[in-house]
Amino acid sequence: ADFDGLGDVRGKRVLVRSDLNVPLDGARITDDGRVRASVPTIQALAEAGARVVVVAHLGRPKGEPDPRFSLAPVAERLGELLGRPVAFATDTVGEGAVSTVDALGDGEVAVLENVRFNPGETSKDDEERAAFAGELARLADAFVSDGFGVVHRKQASVYDVALRLPHAMGGLVSREIDVLRRLTVDPERPYAVVLGGSKVSDKLGVIDHLLGKADVLLIGGGMVFTFLAAQGHEVGASLLEEDQLETCRGYLARAEESGVRIVLPTDIVVDTEFPSGDREPQPRVVPADQIPADSLGLDIGPDSGAAFAEVIRGARTVFWNGPMGVFETPAFAEGTRAVAEALTQVDGLSVVGGGDSAAAVRSLGFDESAFGHISTGGGASLEFLEGKELPGIAVLER
Numbered sequence: 001a002d003f004d005g006l007g008d009v010r011g012k013r014v015l016v017r018s019d020l021n022v023p024l025d026g027a028r029i030t031d032d033g034r035v036r037a038s039v040p041t042i043q044a045l046a047e048a049g050a051r052v053v054v055v056a057h058l059g060r061p062k063g064e065p066d067p068r069f070s071l072a073p074v075a076e077r078l079g080e081l082l083g084r085p086v087a088f089a090t091d092t093v094g095e096g097a098v099s100t101v102d103a104l105g106d107g108e109v110a111v112l113e114n115v116r117f118n119p120g121e122t123s124k125d126d127e128e129r130a131a132f133a134g135e136l137a138r139l140a141d142a143f144v145s146d147g148f149g150v151v152h153r154k155q156a157s158v159y160d161v162a163l164r165l166p167h168a169m170g171g172l173v174s175r176e177i178d179v180l181r182r183l184t185v186d187p188e189r190p191y192a193v194v195l196g197g198s199k200v201s202d203k204l205g206v207i208d209h210l211l212g213k214a215d216v217l218l219i220g221g222g223m224v225f226t227f228l229a230a231q232g233h234e235v236g237a238s239l240l241e242e243d244q245l246e247t248c249r250g251y252l253a254r255a256e257e258s259g260v261r262i263v264l265p266t267d268i269v270v271d272t273e274f275p276s277g278d279r280e281p282q283p284r285v286v287p288a289d290q291i292p293a294d295s296l297g298l299d300i301g302p303d304s305g306a307a308f309a310e311v312i313r314g315a316r317t318v319f320w321n322g323p324m325g326v327f328e329t330p331a332f333a334e335g336t337r338a339v340a341e342a343l344t345q346v347d348g349l350s351v352v353g354g355g356d357s358a359a360a361v362r363s364l365g366f367d368e369s370a371f372g373h374i375s376t377g378g379g380a381s382l383e384f385l386e387g388k389e390l391p392g393i394a395v396l397e398r
């Protein structure tokens with residue numbers, strides 16, 4: 001069988017870069033969305049008779065083996081989902097990897113240990129990265145890039161290895177790009193973007209870019225308190241990025257000039273402590289401009305949730321990245337639920353981007369098929385929307 005320009009892959013060793021970076025609680029996977037999204041490409045290659053070698057990262061270990069970041073539990077889950085045995089190599093390019101790959105028969109699958117256990121993977125030094133990519137390339141005859149969540153990283157297993165092997169774009173990456181392109185090229189209007197998550201500083205590029213593109217920007221999550229503070233409100237003990245106040249003021253002013261609506265919450269759910277297992281939460285709803293000094297904002301309030309939902313339902317294109325509150329705690333999940341619910345009611349294209357928002361949608365029990373698209377990429381989808389060149393995509397198009 002021909003696999004996307006790689007020719008007949010039967011008997012060939014095909015290195016697949018997947019994004020298997022899932023949240024773990026010890027060795028338990030708390031959201032396996034990325035593993036499930038990686039299955040179709042791996043399954044298709046196995047069915048075509050390839051000897052599939054999966055390379056992926058987990059978390060951000062410091063370039064050396066660290067058992068807390070082992071991919072072993074993820075490899076096991078992959079095997080369950082594929083319904084076929086998955087071999088696991090206890091290193092990425094060493095003897096373990098070589099013997100595991102040598103032992104593969106046609107149509108069999110192996111997962112290599114966390115690629116970030118090797119300093120060459122994320123090195124800023126081109127030669128060091130290239131040397132490590134050379135070691136990865138020796139394990140395979142061809143490369144398939146399918147880890148959409150990492151295509152914005154110029155790393156050995158994403159970028160450099162593609163320079164060394166015949167390569168193809170996996171189905172997951174191409175599907176993601178097709179959908180995200182619809183957001184950047186002539187989106188149907190109104191075009192609403194919902195941003196949340198903890199930090200403004202993670203979203204600067206995308207806000208900057210969207211101020212010229214979207215019709216309305218809805219802001220919640222931890223990052224909203226820097227906006228509220230920029231408007232002169234007291235935010236109590238809420239998350240605040242002092243060094244971004246000026247930037248947020250600039251965004252508010254630019255939005256006004258350019259006719260883009262920025263919608264901020266008018267009420268906030270607060271508590272006197274960040275939720276922990278030891279204490280029953282004591283949520284209180286307060287006006288967004290009256291957050292008590294001893295309290296911190298943990299979710300957008302019910303009025304804001306309803307107002308956000310109305311704007312979202314009225315849009316024809318919606319992109320959402322970042323939860324509205326600490327959704328892992330039910331007392332602070334309603335804002336995120338209201339936004340998610342509204343996205344399922346959009347008459348048009350609704351896209352959930354990002355590891356956290358995608359995990360939120362699943363953990364709140366929504367049916368994934370009710371959304372237009374749930375992206376597996378967090379940073380990658382934001383950078384795509386910003387119009388940045390993604391190294392892991394550019395290298396395939398060379």
Ligand code: 3PG
Pocket residue numbers: 019021059060149150153355377378379380
């Ligand atoms: C993600 O979680 O967004 C991707 O897996 C990339 O991970 P990274 O931000 O650690 O590179």
